[in-house]
Amino acid sequence: MNKVIRIGTRDSQLALWQAHTVEKKLNALGYLTEIVAVKSTGDIILDVPLYELGITGIFTKTLDIAMLQGTIDIAVHSMKDVPTALPKGIVQSAVLERASVLDIMVHKGNLDFMHNNSPGTIATGSLRRQAQWLNRFPHHTVVDLRGNVNTRLQKLADQDWNGAVFALAGLERIAVLPENHITLDWMIPAPAQGAMVIVAMENDAFSREAAGKLNHLESEIATHVEREFLKTLEGGCTAPIGALATIIGTTIRLEGVLFSIDGQDKVQIEKTVEINHYKNFGRKCALEILENGGIAVMEKIKKDLQQ
Ligand SMILES: NCc1[nH]cc(CCC(=O)O)c1CC(=O)O
Secondary structure, three states: OOOEEEEEEOOOOOOOHHHHHHHHHHHHOEEEEEEEEOHHHHHHHOOOHHHOOOOOOOHHHHHHHHHHOOOOOEEEEHHHHHHOOOOOOOEEEEEEEOOOOOOEEEEOOHHHHHHHOOOOOEEOOOOHHHHHHHHHHOOEEEOOOOOOHHHHHHHHHHHOOOOOEEHEEEEEEEEOOOOOOOEEEOOOOEEEEEEEEEEOOOOOHHHHHHHHHOOOOOHHHHHHHHHHHHHHHHHOOOOOOEEEEEEEEOEEEEEEEOOOOOOOEEEEEEEEEEEHOOOHHHHHHHHHHHHHHHHHHHHHHHHHHOO
């Protein structure tokens, strides 16, 4: 037990909070730890919309490299930022008990713009949030908003926008949830939203065992289903995809959705299976989406993103 587990993390306030949470849990189990904070590409490049940076993984790549080079033993990520395929040699070791899955809109104390076809401007850097917002409020404008949670809150305060969309979990974790917010219970969250994941090297039995003790089985199963749904649909491009798996007694229910970029087209599914059939459930639901018009929507998305 005397080996020090080096915990890799990005250096945003939220990422550090998450790494420190893991550190405390490992320390409570008797493990020695050290935090290693690194800057990631996703944090440095702020002026290009996320989806233009190409595929996924910009937030996790720097930590993947650090782990493959042996300068960290485990990495803590917001699970929704982790690409569905991990680099060779790196494996998922634990999913922590999930926090809130909800998206919220932070506003400026005036919600008139949400009524009677009023114009409005909402900021988000997420295609999923953009598409769902425009599907519900087609007469609104969505503008790009990048940066870590703190930067985004500041930009919202500085700009003439009506509101911006955030994950409730992120704002609660670092205690910056403004009073002016509403819960978007109609918005389907990102696959694995609100969950933290620990990854480690496949050949590092010590770190994997230590991290594995923090695994929360129900959160692991739900995020597995959601990410399998995502993986089957995405086909190498960042599309507006939402997925939420909920465990109810001995069953698991998946709500999954695929939108076009402008939010006009929507293909959705809601299905329940016995929990012991959770493997391949996400994949089956995604295949049904593709059969029910999803293939055409994916083609349209690819064309839209190429322009
Ligand atoms: N994409 C950035 C990101 N990654 C994880 C969170 C918050 C925590 C979570 O959703 O799990 C956020 C901020 C946000 O979406 O507002």
